Amino acid sequence: MIEIKNLxxxxxxxxxxxxxxxxxxxxxxxxxxxxxxxxKSTTMKMATGFLAPxxxxxxxxxxxMLGDPMRAKEKIGYVPEGAPAYPDMTPQEFLEFVGSVRGLxxxxxxxxxxxxxxxxxxxxxxxxxxxxxSKGFKRRVGLAQAIxxxxxxxxxxxxxxxxxxxxxxxxxxLIKSMAPNKAIVLSTHILEEVKAVCTRVIIVNRGKIVFDGxxxxxxxxxxxxxxxxxxxxxxxxxxxxxxxxx
Amino acid sequence: xxxxxxxxxxELAGYFFTPVAYVFLVIFLWLAGWFTLFLxxxxxxxxxxxxxxxxxxxxxxxxxxxxxxxxxxxxxRRNGTIExxxxxxxxxxxxxxxxxxxxxLFAGCALVLTLPLVITVNxxxxxxxxxxxxxxxxxFLMAGGxxxxxxxxxxxxxxxxxxxxLAVVACLLLMLAGxxxxxxxxxxxxAIVTEALAAIGLLTHFESISKGVVDLRDVxxxxxxxxxxxxxNAVILEQKKAD
Numbered sequence: 001m002i003e004i005k006n007l008x009x010x011x012x013x014x015x016x017x018x019x020x021x022x023x024x025x026x027x028x029x030x031x032x033x034x035x036x037x038x039x040k041s042t043t044m045k046m047a048t049g050f051l052a053p054x055x056x057x058x059x060x061x062x063x064x065m066l067g068d069p070m071r072a073k074e075k076i077g078y079v080p081e082g083a084p085a086y087p088d089m090t091p092q093e094f095l096e097f098v099g100s101v102r103g104l105x106x107x108x109x110x111x112x113x114x115x116x117x118x119x120x121x122x123x124x125x126x127x128x129x130x131x132x133x134s135k136g137f138k139r140r141v142g143l144a145q146a147i148x149x150x151x152x153x154x155x156x157x158x159x160x161x162x163x164x165x166x167x168x169x170x171x172x173x174l175i176k177s178m179a180p181n182k183a184i185v186l187s188t189h190i191l192e193e194v195k196a197v198c199t200r201v202i203i204v205n206r207g208k209i210v211f212d213g214x215x216x217x218x219x220x221x222x223x224x225x226x227x228x229x230x231x232x233x234x235x236x237x238x239x240x241x242x243x244x245x246x
Numbered sequence: 247x248x249x250x251x252x253x254x255x256x257e258l259a260g261y262f263f264t265p266v267a268y269v270f271l272v273i274f275l276w277l278a279g280w281f282t283l284f285l286x287x288x289x290x291x292x293x294x295x296x297x298x299x300x301x302x303x304x305x306x307x308x309x310x311x312x313x314x315x316x317x318x319x320x321x322x323r324r325n326g327t328i329e330x331x332x333x334x335x336x337x338x339x340x341x342x343x344x345x346x347x348x349x350x351l352f353a354g355c356a357l358v359l360t361l362p363l364v365i366t367v368n369x370x371x372x373x374x375x376x377x378x379x380x381x382x383x384x385x386f387l388m389a390g391g392x393x394x395x396x397x398x399x400x401x402x403x404x405x406x407x408x409x410x411x412l413a414v415v416a417c418l419l420l421m422l423a424g425x426x427x428x429x430x431x432x433x434x435x436x437a438i439v440t441e442a443l444a445a446i447g448l449l450t451h452f453e454s455i456s457k458g459v460v461d462l463r464d465v466x467x468x469x470x471x472x473x474x475x476x477x478x479n480a481v482i483l484e485q486k487k488a489d
């Protein structure tokens with residue numbers, strides 16, 4: 001449902017994303033990993049139509065993001081990095097605004113906003129301005145906004161960043177419960193998160209894909225007998241420059 | 247259309263969520279009243295018209311309207327919500343239009359609230375209400391011009407202060423181009439320069455409308471100005487929405 005073909009992004013002479021291709025199908029949860037500045041966010045920004053690629057192609061449910069952006073964007077729910085939202089609005093107002101833009105109206109909109117607020121446990125804070133909410137609640141607003149139209153494709157940039165362990169657990173549970181009907185991509189720095197929710201892992205380093213496989217494959221690459229968690233070792237060996245060639 | 251309305255409503259509500267709207271309205275109405283009644287000597291002139299009001303409105307707008315426009319896009323950039331807005335199924339044209347119309351509508355509300363001045367002159371004498379109506383039309387069109395300039399400039403920076411200052415300067419230049427004392431500085435043999443200045447100057451067009459002569463060319467001038475600025479606004483966003 002997500003097709004990324006030979007995607008590249010150059011900023012001047014700096015190549016942020018270098019010829020990246022992958023596909024994500026229904027039921028897959030893809031964990032997008034890599035060191036800071038590896039091109040994760042840039043790739044996601046291109047996949048969601050925020051950034052125009054320097055070259056390459058993005059297709060969402062068969063729709064070309066460059067040729068038919070409006071219809072392609074309808075298929076996507078997106079949580080940008082930091083889950084930005086209008087600080088002076090309340091979650092209720094904000095979700096109703098997103099609902100109107102997503103083509104919901106009247107009772108259907110109100111019912112859906114209600115439903116989604118329940119799903120992310122936001123009801124108790126529905127009338128507080130978003131700027132006064134804690135980080136955890138802000139993240140939930142961002143998540144609620146992304147799933148409001150029950151999109152087929154869900155793209156999330158570090159959805160659990162800054163959450164406490166309980167909140168992380170909640171978000172992961174929610175992602176897992178939605179997984180069977182959607183194609184999901186999430187970026188993260190937490191390697192356990194990959195084991196907990198993802199069915200597939202892609203590691204990017206310096207704009208290139210250096211690993212693409214299941215979490216089990218990923219873990220199996222670790223040499224035996226290390227005291228550190230296996231995933232950490234593999235991650236490091238893939239993303240530090242000498243080993244990346246091997 | 248649905249998207250334009252949704253954005254317009256959000257933006258308009260945004261003015262009232264924050265103190266911006268109330269501060270603006272109070273200051274605008276107070277200054278408008280003070281300028282008209284005291285500086286403009288509405289009573290002493292013993293003439294039932296609103297000329298003093300329409301003489302001061304361009305100057306009042308010069309400082310107040312950029313304050314309304316500066317947040318339109320700068321705020322989106324600062325909050326990072328521009329990424330959200332641009333990944334919703336909304337075209338840049340719809341977003342630009344919705345935001346501009348919200349600001350323009352708000353400026354229109356402020357203008358409507360000066361109605362007591364109209365009532366006052368009608369109570370005191372027998373003014374030509376057609377001229378007054380034309381004046382209001384001119385003021386509304388001029389507000390649109392200022393706001394479109396301000397919106398366009400606010401799309402360049404995430405710093406609202408910079409957006410404000412640049413917009414005031416841009417509006418001032420456009421205004422001064424048609425300001426009589428400035429036009430008088432041009433030597434007489436360069437009449438073509440004077441004419442050109444008068445053609446692009448905001449004040450020339452506003453003054454001819456507010457005198458009661460609603461010439462299609464003057465109306466077109468403002469509409470062209472608005473369209474051009476909004477187009478530039480959209481192009482700027484398209485080019486550097488992620489910066």
